Amino acid sequence: MITNNHVVEKAVKVNCVLSDKDQVTAEVLGRDPDTDLALLRLKDCEKKIPLPFAEFADSDKVAEGDFVMALGSPFGFSRSISQGIISNTQRYLGFSGSQYRYNTWLQTDAAINPGNSGGPLVNMDGRIVGINTLSMSSGENIGFAIPSNVVKAVSERLQKNGIVPRCWTGLKLQALKDYFTDTFTAAPGGVLISNVEDESPARFAGVHQGDILLRVNSEVITGTYVEDLPKIEWILAELPAERAAKIEVLRGGKTETLTLMPIRKGKVEGDDFDCRRWNMTVKEINKHQDPMLYFFAKEGVFVQGVRFPGNAAAAGVISGDIVKAVDGHAVKTLKEIQTIYDHAMADDKREKKVLLELERNRQKRWVALDYAKDYEKEQ
Structure with missing residues (x-):
């Protein structure tokens, strides 16, 4: 079943009402925030198979x-x-x-x-x-x-x-004939590079603001109107990560060939992890998406969201808290907190409580997060 990502991205539980008005649960198989799409699988409806469905048109x-x-x-x-x-x-x-x-x-x-x-x-x-x-x-x-x-x-x-991996280049594009901004670029083809993000693959490749992107590998680029831009964005996003791509730009009337090394998009924007039993989601700090937090900590993990009601909220954890340590174990990466969480969930004999060392507004604080109660199971 297909729906929008924004419908299910913060859902704790997903229910679907069928054509016979019966309600069944569903699990999220995958989400793609960039196109706002999500894929669901219906559960516990074997007796209703085959379910009616609609076909796609072209x-x-x-x-x-x-x-x-x-x-x-x-x-x-x-x-x-x-x-x-x-x-x-x-x-x-x-x-x-x-x-x-x-x-x-x-x-x-x-x-x-x-x-x-x-x-x-x-x-x-x-x-x-x-x-x-x-x-x-x-x-x-x-x-x-x-x-x-x-x-x-x-x-x-x-x-x-379960995901749609994409790459990040740091290129900002603008149509050659942009009627929305009354900007018209005299170029035989290609697309205008309106900006190059700092410390991006495009910046390292030597791309300049104002260059005209003419070609990506063997793909000729056409970006005359704004309606042409999505196809170009898709081409750039589909480039293999960490693999050199040849791009051709027009600068000052001369054509130059540059080498671009795209980065997997999640590495830049920051991956996240749902600590389900703790009722909070954590995410890696990065300067592109979290500039204010990056000002306080160049690396680490912060609380992206807290569910209400929930164990994290009951302990006093709020969105934006930087997680410095869990039970005395320093946390600098998402993988580290994920490992700590998985071990805690796998240990049935331990007390259902963890000590979080947090940083909030440059001040450290410690909170005891009691997760004996399973809020999601009770809903």
Whole structure:
């Protein structure tokens, strides 16, 4: 089953209501925050097999004016359907945030409201052309769906690996003819590099702001309009990590070939780990995503989130706390705290309590986290 990542990313338990109105639990097989998609597996429904399902249509064949229906539970009103047309087949939303950079969107005037997220947008044959995801809170009849071809590609990788690994280069791109900013670049082709992040692979490769990216390995780059940018972002993200890539840039009228060494994206943004029984999620500190914490600690692990009610919250742990040690064992990496947590969970004879050494606003404090109570099991 496919839904949006933002629907399940913070869920402790996932329930799904079937077409016969029966409710079953589900497990999350994989999530891809960059495309806002998640893959679920239904549990304890063997007696209902085969379950009814909808087939995907080819979203590349969808045209403006096609009639569509949006299914979902807007504002909690389950099994609701709204009807409209496709308003645009190549809407670019990359300005809104990094998770919207990798694909263009289907825009529709079918009503999409909170609760529609993760539901299908279907054509008049009942085949899925997209997954409802966004709507304009300040306007009416403007909703957006992830095209079915993107959904199929991502879901297949989630089913296989549980994640969609991507690479980070540090390149910020801008269309040659950017009507949104009234910026027009005189270049025969390629895409404008609007910025190069500090200490990034692109910076180390010698890429400059204002260069025109013409080629990545054997792939010719075309970024004339903003609708062209997602394909280029996808090409860069799909480069093999830690493997040299040849890029060709235009600078001052001359073509230069540079060597780019992409980094796996998670290494830059910071991986996270869910300490389920402690009811908190921890994450590696990095200067790209956590600049304020990086100012206090160049390495280490911090509390990304605390669930309520939960053992961590009861002990006084809050989001943003830096974890310095657990039971006297220093913590500098995510792997270290994961090892400590796994050992604690495997030891049935030990007292269900750990001593956390935390740093908050440059002040150290110690808290005893009692995890004898299993909040998730009781829910």
